[in-house]
Amino acid sequence: MKQSIVVMKFGGTSLRDAERVKNAAQRIVSSKSQGNRVVVVVSAPGDMTDELLKRAQSIAEDPDGRELDILLATGEQVSIALMCMAIKNFGVEAISLTGPQAGIQTDDVHTKARIRTVKPKKLLSELNKGRIVVVAGFQGLNTRDDIVTLGRGGSDLTAVALAAALKAEICEIYTDVAGVFTTDPRLESEAQKIDQISYDEMLELAGSGSQIMQARSIEVAKKFGVKIHVRSSMELMKKGTIIANAVKDLEAPVVTGVSYEKNEAKISISGVPDRPGVAAAIFGALAQDAINIDMIIQSAAENAENDISFTVARGDLKRALLSLESIRIKLGAKKIESEDRVAKISIVGVGMRGHSGVAAKMFTILARAGVNIEMISTSEIKISVVVEESDGLKTLRLLHKAFGLGKKR
Amino acid sequence: MKQSIVVMKFGGTSLRDAERVKNAAQRIVSSKSQGNRVVVVVSAPGDMTDELLKRAQSIAEDPDGRELDILLATGEQVSIALMCMAIKNFGVEAISLTGPQAGIQTDDVHTKARIRTVKPKKLLSELNKGRIVVVAGFQGLNTRDDIVTLGRGGSDLTAVALAAALKAEICEIYTDVAGVFTTDPRLESEAQKIDQISYDEMLELAGSGSQIMQARSIEVAKKFGVKIHVRSSMELMKKGTIIANAVKDLEAPVVTGVSYEKNEAKISISGVPDRPGVAAAIFGALAQDAINIDMIIQSAAENAENDISFTVARGDLKRALLSLESIRIKLGAKKIESEDRVAKISIVGVGMRGHSGVAAKMFTILARAGVNIEMISTSEIKISVVVEESDGLKTLRLLHKAFGLGKKR
Numbered sequence: 001m002k003q004s005i006v007v008m009k010f011g012g013t014s015l016r017d018a019e020r021v022k023n024a025a026q027r028i029v030s031s032k033s034q035g036n037r038v039v040v041v042v043s044a045p046g047d048m049t050d051e052l053l054k055r056a057q058s059i060a061e062d063p064d065g066r067e068l069d070i071l072l073a074t075g076e077q078v079s080i081a082l083m084c085m086a087i088k089n090f091g092v093e094a095i096s097l098t099g100p101q102a103g104i105q106t107d108d109v110h111t112k113a114r115i116r117t118v119k120p121k122k123l124l125s126e127l128n129k130g131r132i133v134v135v136a137g138f139q140g141l142n143t144r145d146d147i148v149t150l151g152r153g154g155s156d157l158t159a160v161a162l163a164a165a166l167k168a169e170i171c172e173i174y175t176d177v178a179g180v181f182t183t184d185p186r187l188e189s190e191a192q193k194i195d196q197i198s199y200d201e202m203l204e205l206a207g208s209g210s211q212i213m214q215a216r217s218i219e220v221a222k223k224f225g226v227k228i229h230v231r232s233s234m235e236l237m238k239k240g241t242i243i244a245n246a247v248k249d250l251e252a253p254v255v256t257g258v259s260y261e262k263n264e265a266k267i268s269i270s271g272v273p274d275r276p277g278v279a280a281a282i283f284g285a286l287a288q289d290a291i292n293i294d295m296i297i298q299s300a301a302e303n304a305e306n307d308i309s310f311t312v313a314r315g316d317l318k319r320a321l322l323s324l325e326s327i328r329i330k331l332g333a334k335k336i337e338s339e340d341r342v343a344k345i346s347i348v349g350v351g352m353r354g355h356s357g358v359a360a361k362m363f364t365i366l367a368r369a370g371v372n373i374e375m376i377s378t379s380e381i382k383i384s385v386v387v388e389e390s391d392g393l394k395t396l397r398l399l400h401k402a403f404g405l406g407k408k409r
Numbered sequence: 410m411k412q413s414i415v416v417m418k419f420g421g422t423s424l425r426d427a428e429r430v431k432n433a434a435q436r437i438v439s440s441k442s443q444g445n446r447v448v449v450v451v452s453a454p455g456d457m458t459d460e461l462l463k464r465a466q467s468i469a470e471d472p473d474g475r476e477l478d479i480l481l482a483t484g485e486q487v488s489i490a491l492m493c494m495a496i497k498n499f500g501v502e503a504i505s506l507t508g509p510q511a512g513i514q515t516d517d518v519h520t521k522a523r524i525r526t527v528k529p530k531k532l533l534s535e536l537n538k539g540r541i542v543v544v545a546g547f548q549g550l551n552t553r554d555d556i557v558t559l560g561r562g563g564s565d566l567t568a569v570a571l572a573a574a575l576k577a578e579i580c581e582i583y584t585d586v587a588g589v590f591t592t593d594p595r596l597e598s599e600a601q602k603i604d605q606i607s608y609d610e611m612l613e614l615a616g617s618g619s620q621i622m623q624a625r626s627i628e629v630a631k632k633f634g635v636k637i638h639v640r641s642s643m644e645l646m647k648k649g650t651i652i653a654n655a656v657k658d659l660e661a662p663v664v665t666g667v668s669y670e671k672n673e674a675k676i677s678i679s680g681v682p683d684r685p686g687v688a689a690a691i692f693g694a695l696a697q698d699a700i701n702i703d704m705i706i707q708s709a710a711e712n713a714e715n716d717i718s719f720t721v722a723r724g725d726l727k728r729a730l731l732s733l734e735s736i737r738i739k740l741g742a743k744k745i746e747s748e749d750r751v752a753k754i755s756i757v758g759v760g761m762r763g764h765s766g767v768a769a770k771m772f773t774i775l776a777r778a779g780v781n782i783e784m785i786s787t788s789e790i791k792i793s794v795v796v797e798e799s800d801g802l803k804t805l806r807l808l809h810k811a812f813g814l815g816k817k818r
Contacts, residue, residue: 071490074483081480
C-alpha cells in the first residue's frame with residue numbers, strides 16, 4: 001500500500017531564526033515518522049524578500065523583472081538548504097529542490113508568473129527513495145528556462161499546486177495564527193476558530209481582508225479539490241481550520257465569519273450622464289493610474305443622470321481625486337464627493353444561500369444600533385456594508401454576536 | 410571582424426554596497442563602449458558568504474555538503490542580479506547567468522568541486538546579441554544536475570576558465586589592491602608595483618602568502634595561456650600587473666618579488682632511524698589529522714639517523730605535537746623540538762634560472778646583518794628561508810633592497 005502524501009508549507013515567520021527552523025524540522029520529521037510521504041514547501045526566511053527588494057531599489061529605481069526574479073528567488077533557496085540541514089540533523093534523509101527542479105513550470109511574466117503545469121517526476125523519484133523533499137516556494141521555471149517568481153502569496157500557491165499534482169491527502173499551511181477565525185480575534189475577543197470552511201467562504205473572506213491566504217491559492221485548491229489545513233506552527237497538537245468543499249450539513253450556520261477592512265475611502269460622483277461608456281471612462285482612468293477599486297455601486301438613473309460610488313484604499317484617495325477631476329469635466333458630471341474615514345464590514349457564509357432574510361436581519365441590527373449604512377454590496381454568500389470608520393468596530397461586534405459566532409454558541 | 414572578448418572579474422569588496430556596484434557597472438559599460446564583447450564574473454557581495462556559513466552552522470554543526478552548496482550559491486546569484494540592474498541603468502543590455510546556465514560543468518565533490526569543462530553555448534549566443542553577460546562565479550553544475558561551489562578562490566577560477574573557453578583577449582581581475590607588488594606594501598613602503606610577472610613567479614608568490622590570487626586559478630591560466638590583468642577596482646585609469654608567459658628579456662631582473670609569511674611554527678624531529686617509510690609515517694599521521702605542512706627539510710643521514718624539520722601554521726602547532734608524539738615512540742626517534750615564532754621569507758624570480766650566486770648573495774646579506782637562518786628550501790625560481798619572527802621584517806627589507814626592488818631602481 002502506498003503511503004499518503006502530505007504537503008507541509010512553512011512561511012517566513014516560521015523560518016526567521018535557527019530555533020524556528022529546528023522546530024519546523026522536528027514537526028516535519030514527526031509527520032514522516034507517522035508514516036506519511038512528506039513534501040515541504042518553504043518561503044524565504046523572515047523579511048529576507050523585503051531586504052532583497054530594498055537592495056535592488058538602491059541600485060535601480062525600476063529594476064529589470066528578469067533580474068529581480070533571479071535576486072528574489074535566492075530567499076527561498078536559502079530556506080530549502082537550511083531546512084534540509086535541520087531535518088538531516090534528526091538523522092532523516094532529506095533533499096532540497098528549487099522551484100525549477102521541482103517541476104514548477106510557469107508563463108513568462110516576470111515577478112508575478114502563473115503556474116502552467118507541474119512536472120513532479122524528480123520530486124516523486126526522491127519521495128520514492130524515502131526522502132523528505134523540501135521545495136522552494138514562490139518560484140518556477142518559465143518557457144525560456146529562466147527562473148521566475150509567482151508574486152504575493154506565491155509560496156502558498158506552490159504548496160497547493162504540488163498537492164494537486166501529487167494528489168496529496170492534505171496541504172498543511174503552517175502560520176502564526178491558530179487557524180481561520182469567525183472574525184479577527186484582535187478586534188473581537190469572542191472570535192472563535194472555525195473548524196471547517198468551504199472554498200467559497202474562504203474566497204470571500206480572503207477578498208474581504210483576511211490575511212491568512214491569498215485568493216489565488218484558494219481558487220486553485222477549489223479547482224483541484226485540494227484539502228487545506230491552516231494551522232499554527234507553534235502549537236503542535238492543536239487542529240486548525242480545514243478548507244474543503246462545503247459540508248452537506250443542514251444545520252450549518254448561516255454566517256461563517258465577519259470580516260473587517262479599515263483604511264478605506266469612499267468616492268461619489270453625482271450627476272453622471274446616463275449613457276453607455278461612462279463607467280468605462282471613469283474606471284479606465286483610475287486603472288491607468290494603477291488605483292485599485294473595491295466596491296462599486298451605481299444607483300438607478302433619475303432624470304437621465306446616475307450617481308456612482310466606490311471605495312478605494314485610503315492611501316490612494318488623493319491620487320484618485322486628481323485623476324477623476326478631468327474625467328468629471330469631460331463627462332459633464334456634476335460633482336465629486338469623498339469621505340476618507342470609512343470601513344467595510346462583510347458577513348460571509350454559504351448558509352445564506354438557503355436562508356432568506358439574512359440581509360434584512362443585518363440591516364435591522366445596524367439600524368437599531370444607530371449605525372448609518374453608506375454603501376451595500378452583495379454576492380451569493382456575502383453581504384458587505386460600508387459605514388463610518390468610527391462605527392466600524394461596533395458594527396463588527398454586533399454582527400458577530402447577532403449571527404451566533406461568539407464563544408457561547 | 411569579430412570584437413575581442415574581455416572577461417572582467419569583481420570580488421566581494423567591489424560589490425559591498427550599491428555605490429560600489431554602480432562604479433563597477435560604469436567600468437564595465439565603458440569597456441563595452443570601447444568595442445569589446447564583455448563577460449563579467451562576480452563574487453558574493455561583501456561578507457555574505459561568511460554570513461550564510463554562520464547561518465548554516467547555527468542549524469547544523471557539520472552541514473550537508475549538497476545543501477551547503479545550494480545555500481552558498483545564493484550569494485553570487487544576488488550579485489549577478491544586482492550587477493545586471495546596475496548595468497541596465499546605463500541603458501546597456503545585460504543578462505545574468507548562474508554558473509550552471511553559463512555552462513560551468515564540474516565533478517561531484519561538494520563545496521570544493523573542480524571544473525571539468527565549460528560549455529559556453531548560451532553565453533556566446535547572448536554575447537552575439539550584443540549583451541553584456543554577467544556570470545555567477547564560484548559555482549557550477551555537477552554530473553547529477555546539482556549546483557556546486559568551487560571552494561576558495563572559486564570566482565577567480567570561474568573567470569579564468571571562461572576566459573580560456575572563450576579565448577578571451579584578457580581576463581581582468583579587479584581587486585582592492587593596485588596590482589602585484591615586489592613585496593607587501595604594508596610591510597615595506599619601498600615596494601613597487603610589478604608591471605608584468607610570469608605564471609611561474611606568480612605561482613611561487615601565491616604559494617608564499619601573496620593573497621591576490623589562489624594558485625589553482627594561475628595554474629589554469631598557465632595551462633591555457635590566459636593573460637591575466639590584476640588591477641584596482643577603484644583607480645580607473647591605472648594599469649595593474651599583467652600575468653603572462655615570461656618575457657624573453659635578457660635584462661629581466663633576477664628577483665621579481667619577496668614574500669613574507671608570519672604565523673609559522675617549526676618542528677624538528679631528531680634521531681629518526683634512516684630507513685624507508687619513515688617520512689611517510691610522520692607526514693601520513695599529520696595529514697590524517699588535517700594538519701598542513703609547508704617546508705620540509707631532511708638533513709643527510711649521520712650514524713644511520715636523520716633529522717627532519719618542517720613548518721606548520723602556528724595555530725596547528727599544538728595538535729601537530731600531540732599527533733607526533735606517538736609516532737616518535739613508534740619510530741624510536743630521539744626527540745621533538747619546536748619553535749613557535751618563526752617567519753618564512755622567499756625571493757622569487759625566473760631570472761634566477763640564468764644567474765648563479767643568487768642564493769649565496771642572499772645568505773651573505775643575512776649573515777652580515779646577523780640574521781640566523783634556521784631552514785632553507787629552494788626551487789628553480791624561489792629561495793625560501795625560515796628565520797626567527799623577530800628578524801622577519803628586517804630580513805624582508807634587506808632582501809627587497811639588495812635585489813634592487815625598491816622604488817629607486
